[in-house]
């Protein structure tokens with residue numbers, strides 16, 4: 191007797207959404223199920239590297255697709271790792287992902303189909319997308335090291351049934367019973383339709399996706415034949431000159447679940463030197479939903495001659511370039527290498543250096559040649575780059591020329607190099623900055639007046655992290671960062687200042703007496719033009735803002 195089980199609450203909500211509120215792009219269900227099949231084969235392949243015997247006589251990895259137009263059924267079958275009873279309950283009854291909460295939060299707001307689908311891709315709730323097109327889903331699966339198979343079945347409405355079954359072959363077979371209310375264009379139980387979708391979404395899947403087709407031969411006789419639909423070729427091992435831009439885009443979108451073309455693609459081969467490797471990197475155009483959360487994990491996938499080894503390997507990407515997606519393929523990796531061993535490998539360091547250099551070059555070239563696009567990129571990832579730099583100030587020379595700042599003299603954000611280029615002749619070797627909530631609030635600071643009158647440009651630091659970062663960085667190309675709130679701005683020469691201070695000594699003393707207990711000191715300043723007075727922080731160089739933040743942190 192099958193056991194009836196309830197879906198976890200979040201799963202129910204998600205299923206409800208899949209079934210009732212997505213009307214377009216239903217076709218992505220196929221990509222999700224194929225990518226799961228491919229993942230499952232990856233895992234089996236990995237297991238079998240340790241002991242090839244476990245494959246028994248099922249040694250050719252493949253994904254098989256079938257359609258039954260009359261009965262409106264689709265089947266997707268793989269000979270991957272399979273699932274045990276507990277695996278099925280865990281994987282197909284709950285959403286175990288840490289990103290789920292964020293996902294559900296996002297869903298509370300009104301979203302278009304497109305936005306919802308983008309989220310589905312990014313949060314990896316892939317399997318449940320089957321219920322966009324099916325009113326019953328049957329999963330039959332057998333894990334490679336189990337004797338029994340397991341059958342799971344649900345109509346997506348709140349509960350599912352699960353039982354042990356007899357199953358001969360290792361792997362997973364998913365049967366979708368298509369909904370009756372699908373539009374004509376969504377008639378997926380047609381082989382031609384499935385073939386088209388595989389080419390569109392799953393062409394680079396490393397394993398053959400096979401389907402039985404009926405061909406008519408010369409004599410008009412119908413012949414059944416099993417055909418491989420996808421190209422299977424890994425893009426990165428092809429010659430760069432033979433790859434069209436769209437191929438890169440399609441690969442990127444399929445692999446990294448994005449719906450937007452990447453901002454830039456970096457594809458290179460390092461040969462001859464100590465290490466040999468190929469790398470294919472993508473700079474996304476838009477930040478993933480979890481990019482600014484703890485859940486986001488940076489890293490590249492590792493392959494050895496086309497064979498997948500591991501993903502999210504973070505040692506190859508510095509934290510300030512955490513937004514980069516991609517992979518490295520090298521014959522130097524051994525298949526069962528561990529993260530620990532890699533960490534100590536000299537080759538990894540060489541690779542990292544190379545990769546970092548390429549990313550830097552690519553971004554630099556965008557700054558110089560396509561500022562508008564770079565600006566958009568910066569809006570998405572600038573904060574992340576700064577946060578990464580904050581953790582690695584010793585690497586500042588490698589990153590600082592990529593930062594953009596809004597400034598008082600320029601309409602659009604500029605680089606620090608551009609700031610220096612435009613420095614006034616009588617400007618001290620300082621890069622001035624001001625801290626505040628917004629451009630407007632900084633413009634209203636009394637301290638801005640004198641600096642502006644001189645025509646000196648001022649960086650607007652409006653991100654929370656900016657001020658901490660700038661202080662850590664200290665200088666750029668020998669030009670020190672200087673807060674417009676610091677007491678010594680060097681706008682006037684010191685002789686004159688001393689004289690004025692001497693003349694007003696009594697007055698200053700009186701004011702200090704009157705405000706005693708409220709201020710630490712009363713000083714003359716050359717920073718003000720229209721306002722008579724202003725309050726500055728007693729801590730040299732620290733803004734009132736930063737003091738506030740530190741107080742909040744109780745430091």
Ligand code: ADP
Pocket residue numbers: 222226227229230268270271272273281282313314315316317318361362
């Ligand atoms: P994700 O693929 O991002 O993990 P899915 O919702 O697509 O999320 O799949 C959930 C889990 O179900 C997978 O992580 C995997 O453990 C399991 N699973 C799904 N399809 C298969 C399959 N064909 N073979 C083995 N396990 C599978």
Ligand code: MG
Pocket residue numbers: 222225226314316317
């Ligand atoms: Mg998946």
